[in-house]
Amino acid sequence: MKVLIILLSFFIFSCSSKENRTETVEQNEVQANLKTYETKETVNTELAFKETQDSLRNVLLNSKPNENLKSSLLQELYIRGLVYQESDKIYFELPFNLHGHDCGAPDCYSTDISFEFPFIEPIEFPDKTNFNLYENGCVEQERKVSGVFKLKENTIEFVNYYSEELRSNLIIKRNGGLYYYPHLQTNSVRLETIEKMFEDNKFDDAEIAPYQSTLMTSNEYEYFIKN
Numbered sequence: 570m571k572v573l574i575i576l577l578s579f580f581i582f583s584c585s586s587k588e589n590r591t592e593t594v595e596q597n598e599v600q601a602n603l604k605t606y607e608t609k610e611t612v613n614t615e616l617a618f619k620e621t622q623d624s625l626r627n628v629l630l631n632s633k634p635n636e637n638l639k640s641s642l643l644q645e646l647y648i649r650g651l652v653y654q655e656s657d658k659i660y661f662e663l664p665f666n667l668h669g670h671d672c673g674a675p676d677c678y679s680t681d682i683s684f685e686f687p688f689i690e691p692i693e694f695p696d697k698t699n700f701n702l703y704e705n706g707c708v709e710q711e712r713k714v715s716g717v718f719k720l721k722e723n724t725i726e727f728v729n730y731y732s733e734e735l736r737s738n739l740i741i742k743r744n745g746g747l748y749y750y751p752h753l754q755t756n757s758v759r760l761e762t763i764e765k766m767f768e769d770n771k772f773d774d775a776e777i778a779p780y781q782s783t784l785m786t787s788n789e790y791e792y793f794i795k796n
Contacts (some may be wrong), residue, residue, distance in 0.1 A: 625790035641692045642726065645745035649784050649793050659692065660685045663739075665749050665780035666706075669773040673785045677707030682739065682749060684718065689752075694728050696720050702735070721757040730758035738763075740779075748779040 612696035629648050638647040638654060646652040646661075653660055653721055663682045665674040704712040715738055716741060718730035727742040737751040738758050752758055763779060772778040 622788060622790050625794065629790055629794055637688070637690055637692060642728070642741065642743035643692065645743070645785070646741065646747070649745075651747075651782075651784060654688055657688050658685050659688050663749070663782065664784065665747075665782050667783060667786065668778075669779040670775070670778040677705070678704065678708045680704050680749065680780055694720055694723055698730070700732070700739075719757075722760060727759070727760055729760050745785050747782055747785045750777075750779040752777060760761065 588669065593721050594639050626648070628643075630639065633648055635647065635654055638652060638659075643652050643659075646663075647711070651661065651663055658703055661682070661684050665682065666679040667673075668678075681703045683703075684698050686695045686698045697717055700716055700718050702712075702714050702716070714735065716732045716734035718732055720728065721731045721738075722729035725743070727740060727746070730739045731737070732739070735751060736753045736755060737749065738779040740746070740750070740760055740763070742760075748763065750758060750763060766772055
């Protein structure tokens, strides 16, 4: 009788263990399928967003009349309204309202840089150009200063200007990258150095990081299309 009871108990335990293993396998399969579905949904959503923004950018680009600016490395600044041409001059109005590396919501103050230079077809960046800097917003005292940018790097993909007075660099990239870096060093800083510092997370806790602009970091082109 004891042997029968032991065998019966063993059989019940085996069945129960098998059922538990089956349930665990099924739960894992469900979770795996759910993660796969969520991943596909995320990818599809990102692709749909990118396609929409690419289309909006094309609409915006086609609506802009200045072919000289559109064919230069200033294209992205032009379609976002930071660069324009009037008569025989090109004007820059660059608002830097991201002063930290988080590049999230705009700060409550802005460092605005403006300058101009003569238009030449095709566009040529001068060796020197005068500029104005205006710091405004929630600051104890607004600041207006002037200086001279000297061209330090000039390629088909970017230009890099340096100000000896403010010991800072202004960098404009073809892909829309825009930096103003008041590093306070007595020599110009190369773009390659700045990008390496970004890669190595050197700006995460840095007291001074390259300033950026929400108008250039935004990837939503509907905000730049005027009704």
